[in-house]
Amino acid sequence: MFLANGPRSHLHTFTRLLQPPLFLRIQSLGATRSTPRIAASIHSAAAIPAAATIPKTSNPMPSPLTLNLEAKCSTTKARASTLYLPHGPVQLPIFMPVATQASLKGLTPEQLAQTGCKLCLNNTYHLGLKPGQAVLDEVGGAHAFQGWNGNILTDSGGFQMVSLLKLAQVTEEGVRFLSPHDGTPMLLTPEHSISLQNSIGSDIIMQLDDVIATTSPDHARIKEAMERSVRWLDRCIDAHKYPEKQNLFCIIQGGLDLELRKECCKQMVERDTPGIAIGGLSGGEAKEEFCKVVNACTALLPEKKPRYVMGVGYPEDIVVAVALGADMFDCVWPTRTARFGNAITSFGTLNLRNASFANDFRPIEEGCQCMCCRPKEKGGLEITRAYIHHLAAKETAGAHLLTMHNVHHMLAMMGSLRAAILQDRFPDFLHKFFKTRYGDYTSIPQWAVTALRGVGVDLLAG
Numbered sequence: 126m127f128l129a130n131g132p133r134s135h136l137h138t139f140t141r142l143l144q145p146p147l148f149l150r151i152q153s154l155g156a157t158r159s160t161p162r163i164a165a166s167i168h169s170a171a172a173i174p175a176a177a178t179i180p181k182t183s184n185p186m187p188s189p190l191t192l193n194l195e196a197k198c199s200t201t202k203a204r205a206s207t208l209y210l211p212h213g214p215v216q217l218p219i220f221m222p223v224a225t226q227a228s229l230k231g232l233t234p235e236q237l238a239q240t241g242c243k244l245c246l247n248n249t250y251h252l253g254l255k256p257g258q259a260v261l262d263e264v265g266g267a268h269a270f271q272g273w274n275g276n277i278l279t280d281s282g283g284f285q286m287v288s289l290l291k292l293a294q295v296t297e298e299g300v301r302f303l304s305p306h307d308g309t310p311m312l313l314t315p316e317h318s319i320s321l322q323n324s325i326g327s328d329i330i331m332q333l334d335d336v337i338a339t340t341s342p343d344h345a346r347i348k349e350a351m352e353r354s355v356r357w358l359d360r361c362i363d364a365h366k367y368p369e370k371q372n373l374f375c376i377i378q379g380g381l382d383l384e385l386r387k388e389c390c391k392q393m394v395e396r397d398t399p400g401i402a403i404g405g406l407s408g409g410e411a412k413e414e415f416c417k418v419v420n421a422c423t424a425l426l427p428e429k430k431p432r433y434v435m436g437v438g439y440p441e442d443i444v445v446a447v448a449l450g451a452d453m454f455d456c457v458w459p460t461r462t463a464r465f466g467n468a469i470t471s472f473g474t475l476n477l478r479n480a481s482f483a484n485d486f487r488p489i490e491e492g493c494q495c496m497c498c499r500p501k502e503k504g505g506l507e508i509t510r511a512y513i514h515h516l517a518a519k520e521t522a523g524a525h526l527l528t529m530h531n532v533h534h535m536l537a538m539m540g541s542l543r544a545a546i547l548q549d550r551f552p553d554f555l556h557k558f559f560k561t562r563y564g565d566y567t568s569i570p571q572w573a574v575t576a577l578r579g580v581g582v583d584l585l586a587g
Contacts, residue, residue: 188399190329190372192217192429198551201580202423202450205546208431210328211370212268212276215243216543217431218447220438220535221278221455226251227271230460231521231528234273239496240533241540243275244328246455250282250313253321254306266326278455279327280435281318281376284336295335297353315360319373323366331402332361334376339410339418347380350405354378355392362396374433376404381414383421390425400431403451407436412572416445420579423450440469440538444558445576447542448551459535463527466517468510469534471561477513477527485510495533497526552582559584 191209198204208215222229222237225248229237237245247267256270264270267277283300293302299314315333322330334357335350337343358375365373375393379385393401403422406415419434426432431452437443438456446454459469466478470490475482477489486509488498499505508526516523545554555577559569566585574584 188368188372189370190399190431192431194428196547196549198448198546199549200552201448201555201577201582202420203447203546203551204450204452205543206431206452208452210244210276210372212274212328213243215276216540217452218443218539218543218546219244219453220443220539221246221453222460222532222535223248223455223457224271224273225457226255227267227273229528229532231463231525232532234271236496236529237273237532238275240529241536242532244278245273245275246278246280247325247327248282248285249279249318249321249325249331250285252279252325253282258321258324261324261326266324268326276329277325277327278329279322279325279331281331281333282313282321283318283333295350295353297356299333315357316364319361319364320366323371327371329372329374329400330365331374332358332376332398334358334378334404336378336405337380338408339380339405339414340408341380344380344382347378347382348385351378351380351385351389355389358393358396358398362398372399374398374400374402374431376402376435377422378405379418380405381410381418383417386418386422387425390422394425394427400433401426402433402435402453404435406434407442407456412442412570413575415442416449416572416576416579419446419451420449420576426450438535440535441559441562441570441573443539444542444555445573447546448555448577448580448582459531460528463531464524466513466523466527467531468513468527469531471538471558472564473562475510477510477523478517479514482510482514485514489513489527489530490534493530493534494537495530497530555582556584 189211192206193209194204194206196205204217206217208217221244222242223246224237227247229245252261252267261267261270268274293300299312299317301310301312303309304311313333318333319330334354337347337350341347354376361373365371375396375398377386377389377393379389403419406418423432432450433453434446434451436456437446437454438458443454462469462474466476468475468477468489489508489510490498497506497508499507501507513523513526542554545551559573560566563569569584577584
């Protein structure tokens with residue numbers, strides 16, 4: 126762990142950084158400790174050389190999580206399991222809809238539950254700004270705040286710091302950035318991130334990691350980010366107040382360098398967190414590289430830990446990643462694309478704003494059991510493509526209905542995929558999935574063909 130003491134001159138330097146206005150801004154992002162303790166934690170992190178080797182945590186972290194591995198594909202690396210969390214069991218593999226600000230855009234919590242969702246994602250950065258930690262503490266966490274009885278996973282806030290905000294700077298103490306509201310300098314540390322997530326009360330919390338785009342040409346910076354993420358994990362473990370209630374997941378970094386990824390896997394696995402995430406992907410890298418990283422990482426991860434590939438939401442990406450041994454996925458894409466009039470179907474994505482749908486009175490997808498597509502005699506709304514086309518240009522109801530359909534489609538796809546693994550017919554599922562989606566085997570993306578051949582499935586064999 127980190128040194129508790131150091132030269133007083135360094136402590137004084139960091140204390141001076143925490144002028145009252147800045148300290149208040151830091152506090153609004155989750156710091157509840159006194160100024161000296163915050164300064165000491167910042168100092169102790171800075172006292173460690175950037176390339177230092179950190180010894181593993183001596184004792185396993187207590188965990189309210191249990192993973193029951195139920196089946197493994199006899200051909201690929203796909204797994205089916207049940208993840209037991211504080212707010213109920215979750216079947217894996219799973220896609221998690223993203224309810225960024227404790228709300229899935231376009232759906233009420235009840236409507237989200239009706240899609241079959243058991244685990245959704247909230248955003249620590251946004252909840253830290255609004256409603257803020259004091260409100261979350263007063264109401265008893267995000268479950269009560271949003272009226273959601275299912276499980277919640279929160280990200281750490283680090284990705285938003287770096288990707289959304291101007292002039293964000295990552296240093297050993299944390300992420301410095303300017304408030305999006307008034308430009309005030311602010312600081313998010315591993316300790317602050319964990320404190321916020323403790324207040325949110327999410328069932329799964331994520332470490333603060335040093336995020337850098339996989340497409341960056343700066344190999345030294347990628348290596349630094351990987352090593353810093355390991356050190357920040359130790360700080361997160363030390364700061365975590367409720368390990369018996371909330372499951373802390375580590376995040377593997379290392380860009381597209383497989384050796385860095387393998388070293389990070391080794392270091393993270395030694396910390397024995399309840400679950401493990403593969404981070405830093407879906408940032409513009411080639412799909413071939415994405416698959417190589419996922420495959421290399423899952424090969425090194427413990428069988429009895431859930432494996433979460435962050436930021437993945439396209440159906441093709443998910444089914445291939447499942448074949449490579451991953452269990453959990455999240456992305457804003459299904460809900461965001463709904464707001465642009467796009468419906469996700471087994472045959473691909475339909476842009477219902479297109480004039481060709483103006484007189485199309487079929488359901489969004491034939492056979493879909495979502496509330497929108499189901500016939501009225503089965504309790505559905507029997508919404509047609511023509512009606513969505515009519516609404517999509519101007520009415521928010523169109524986005525609402527498509528969001529309901531898209532989320533249901535993703536969760537139903539995961540259910541079908543899981544059933545195929547349990548029945549040991551996952552390779553057949555893959556053939557049917559890609560043939561249905563692309564119509565012609567020759568149209569299947571080469572990256573998917575190559576990745577699946579690597580785990581024993583030849584999509585072009587017919």
